[in-house]
Amino acid sequence: xxxxxxxxxxxxxxxxxxxxxxxxxxxxxxxxxxxxxxxxxxxxxxxxxxxxxxxxxxxxxxxxxxxxxxxxxxxxxxxxxxxxxxxxxxxxxxxxxxxxxxxxxxxxxxxxxxxxx
Amino acid sequence: xxxxxxxxxxxxxxxxxxxxxxxxxxxxxxxxxxxxxxxxxxxxxxxxxxxxxxxxxxxxxxxxxxxxxxxxxxxxxxxxxxxxxxxxxxxxxxxxxxxxxxxxxxxxxxxxx
Numbered sequence: 001x002x003x004x005x006x007x008x009x010x011x012x013x014x015x016x017x018x019x020x021x022x023x024x025x026x027x028x029x030x031x032x033x034x035x036x037x038x039x040x041x042x043x044x045x046x047x048x049x050x051x052x053x054x055x056x057x058x059x060x061x062x063x064x065x066x067x068x069x070x071x072x073x074x075x076x077x078x079x080x081x082x083x084x085x086x087x088x089x090x091x092x093x094x095x096x097x098x099x100x101x102x103x104x105x106x107x108x109x110x111x112x113x114x115x116x117x
Numbered sequence: 118x119x120x121x122x123x124x125x126x127x128x129x130x131x132x133x134x135x136x137x138x139x140x141x142x143x144x145x146x147x148x149x150x151x152x153x154x155x156x157x158x159x160x161x162x163x164x165x166x167x168x169x170x171x172x173x174x175x176x177x178x179x180x181x182x183x184x185x186x187x188x189x190x191x192x193x194x195x196x197x198x199x200x201x202x203x204x205x206x207x208x209x210x211x212x213x214x215x216x217x218x219x220x221x222x223x224x225x226x227x228x229x230x
Contacts, residue, residue: 004160035220040222041222042119042121042206042220042221042222042223043161043206043208043218043220044220045217045218045219048217056217058217059217091160091161093160105151105163105166106163106218107162107163108153108160108161108162109160110158110159110160111160
């Protein structure tokens with residue numbers, strides 16, 4: 001079946017512009033995550049959606065970052081007034097969201113490489 | 118402050134030999150650990166995991182060992198194959214409803230034919 005898809009695969013923007021990144025999770029997965037990976041760094045958690053619960057936004061680095069998810073489907077990550085330090089690969093992952101407190105396996109998309117000039 | 122540390126940025130191994138990738142953590146509350154593999158231009162893919170109630174988990178050529186007292190885990194690949202060449206990430210979580218994974222910086226493994 002289809003995996004997690006992300007678009008665009010690459011985005012080059014000018015400092016100060018807004019960008020919107022899209023994630024299509026695996027169908028039926030209730031949990032969705034956004035991460036970013038800067039050059040030479042590990043994956044950095046940004047935000048987590050689980051079903052209809054309030055999202056965990058604790059990883060968002062500033063109020064320029066926001067994300068939305070419609071039900072249990074598509075999610076968009078928006079970065080307003082982009083800065084050069086926002087340049088990174090933005091990864092989306094989804095998981096089945098099984099109950100019981102067991103960490104689900106996260107399935108990752110290929111990422112969006114954002115370059116802010 | 119890195120809570121999950123992979124101190125070797127790269128490792129080179131001969132085909133057929135054992136690859137050992139190491140990971141150390143500082144947060145004693147971590148109780149679930151995972152290894153992911155990442156090829157260039159692709160997202161990470163899940164490889165193997167271990168719960169803190171175990172000290173070993175094996176899946177084919179891949180075995181993960183956990184030493185809780187030392188806050189150390191390792192991934193063994195035996196025998197190593199050229200297709201195993203990738204970046205390997207160690208990740209940890211506190212389990213429960215906290216599904217935020219804390220990631221290491223990765224180790225780039227090269228398996229030479």
